[in-house]
Amino acid sequence: MLLAAVDYYRPDTLDEALEALVSTEGARPLAGGQSLVSILKLRAASVELLVDISRLEDLRTIEVADDGAVRIGAGVTYDEMATSPDLHQSYASLSNIAAHTVDAQVRNRGTFGGNLCHNDPINNFPPVAVALDAVMHVTSKNGDRDIAAGDFFTGYFANALSPDELLTGVTLPALDGRSIGYQEVEIGEAAARAVAVVATSNGNIESANVALGCLPIPMRAPGVEAALAGAPTTAEAVAEATASAADGIEPLTDADASADYRLAMASVVAKRAVMEAIEGGHHG
Amino acid sequence: MANAPGPVQDIEFTLNGDPVSRTASSRQLLVHFLRDDLGLRGPKIGCDTGHCGACTVNYNGKVIKSCMTLAVQADGAEIETVESLAGESGELDDLQESFRENHALQCGYCTSGVLMSSKFLLERNPKPTAEEIREGIQGNICRCTGYVNIVKAISAAAHGDKGLDLIERMNREHSQEVRG
Numbered sequence: 001m002l003l004a005a006v007d008y009y010r011p012d013t014l015d016e017a018l019e020a021l022v023s024t025e026g027a028r029p030l031a032g033g034q035s036l037v038s039i040l041k042l043r044a045a046s047v048e049l050l051v052d053i054s055r056l057e058d059l060r061t062i063e064v065a066d067d068g069a070v071r072i073g074a075g076v077t078y079d080e081m082a083t084s085p086d087l088h089q090s091y092a093s094l095s096n097i098a099a100h101t102v103d104a105q106v107r108n109r110g111t112f113g114g115n116l117c118h119n120d121p122i123n124n125f126p127p128v129a130v131a132l133d134a135v136m137h138v139t140s141k142n143g144d145r146d147i148a149a150g151d152f153f154t155g156y157f158a159n160a161l162s163p164d165e166l167l168t169g170v171t172l173p174a175l176d177g178r179s180i181g182y183q184e185v186e187i188g189e190a191a192a193r194a195v196a197v198v199a200t201s202n203g204n205i206e207s208a209n210v211a212l213g214c215l216p217i218p219m220r221a222p223g224v225e226a227a228l229a230g231a232p233t234t235a236e237a238v239a240e241a242t243a244s245a246a247d248g249i250e251p252l253t254d255a256d257a258s259a260d261y262r263l264a265m266a267s268v269v270a271k272r273a274v275m276e277a278i279e280g281g282h283h284g
Numbered sequence: 285m286a287n288a289p290g291p292v293q294d295i296e297f298t299l300n301g302d303p304v305s306r307t308a309s310s311r312q313l314l315v316h317f318l319r320d321d322l323g324l325r326g327p328k329i330g331c332d333t334g335h336c337g338a339c340t341v342n343y344n345g346k347v348i349k350s351c352m353t354l355a356v357q358a359d360g361a362e363i364e365t366v367e368s369l370a371g372e373s374g375e376l377d378d379l380q381e382s383f384r385e386n387h388a389l390q391c392g393y394c395t396s397g398v399l400m401s402s403k404f405l406l407e408r409n410p411k412p413t414a415e416e417i418r419e420g421i422q423g424n425i426c427r428c429t430g431y432v433n434i435v436k437a438i439s440a441a442a443h444g445d446k447g448l449d450l451i452e453r454m455n456r457e458h459s460q461e462v463r464g
Contacts, residue, residue, distance in 0.1 A: 108347060
């Protein structure tokens with residue numbers, strides 16, 4: 001397929017990239033292109049200038065702080081997440097999730113930041129960021145700002161960035177002994193997905209964050225989280241606490257699954273994700 | 285500004301070990317550039333949506349789908365296509381030979397992509413299990429043979445004759461699982 005006419009610019013520095021975004025109407029950052037090139041093929045977006053940020057070193061690091069928090073650059077690929085010894089040490093489950101994202105070719109190009117910004121309901125990292133209370137670091141010619149993951153995703157393929165802003169990285173808080181469960185029902189691309197971040201102590205759940213994906217906006221399930229807090233770590237208790245996971249979510253009907261099916265699967269993936277976290281976390 | 289925006293760009297990159305210096309349209313996909321401008325017909329266009337993997341090439345040491353990458357993004361990169369595998373006088377490399385020995389292709393349309401993914405897999409993981417082989421070629425779709433002979437061929441290239449035993453054992457275990 002032939003793309004509509006578009007200009008391309010590969011800046012050498014972050015500053016040059018930000019300048020291009022602010023000075024050209026219809027400029028849009030291009031990272032791995034594993035979603036954006038599809039959109040351009042479909043001519044579903046009108047883009048005048050692609051600003052290729054994929055080689056900007058500022059966006060390509062994974063840093064683990066002394067307290068265990070991790071900052072992942074927006075331009076880090078899934079494959080780099082999967083093969084980073086630092087990430088594997090501090091956030092093994094995330095590394096395992098990255099290692100099984102789509103296929104080898106997509107993992108070698110697709111970026112963490114692109115996956116989040118694109119916010120396609122089938123993307124796997126938006127609910128992970130929301131479950132972890134990640135902090136999204138954003139910059140523009142006007143300065144830097146941080147956005148809580150819970151405020152970053154604003155709708156179907158939409159995020160809180162203005163056209164001149166760039167996501168530079170994401171900080172995931174220290175896990176402090178918590179484990180991550182990640183469960184999905186794969187039909188077509190993905191039909192339902194849940195991410196749980198759980199702390200346990202002596203056979204009880206101390207705290208649980210539960211986020212549901214495959215939605216226009218990945219959502220936390222506060223009712224489920226409240227029911228899980230203090231509950232025993234048994235399959236029965238978890239099933240009971242996650243039974244209401246579909247409350248308040250509004251999934252879409254698409255080629256992969258109907259909204260009704262997704263509503264029915266919400267409690268299934270939520271229960272599995274919490275159990276997986278209780279049993280030590282996602283292994284891939 | 286050397287990188288000034290423009291509808292065409294001068295690009296330089298290494299293709300199968302040789303330097304290439306050309307002009308590419310900014311909207312041109314890498315697969316079209318390789319096939320139409322440079323005459324390399326190894327990378328195929330199957331789905332043109334990033335799903336089938338027939339256009340797989342190696343980009344800076346890692347496989348990518350060349351239908352999901354712009355030609356201008358090749359600037360400065362090292363790119364290898366399936367044409368890099370055989371020797372100068374056309375002798376097949378071990379992996380290609382194993383594909384032939386094990387009848388790992390029928391129509392051959394997916395083969396150049398599968399070979400590139402298999403080579404990348406074996407560079408990272410020289411002795412993969414059958415399961416790891418299946419995961420390694422997950423991004424390549426074959427619509428003729430199924431994958432049994434492809435997995436066999438990769439396993440045989442990696443493990444020699446033992447590779448075929450590995451696959452037969454896995455297939456036996458799998459059919460026992462299915463039968464319960």
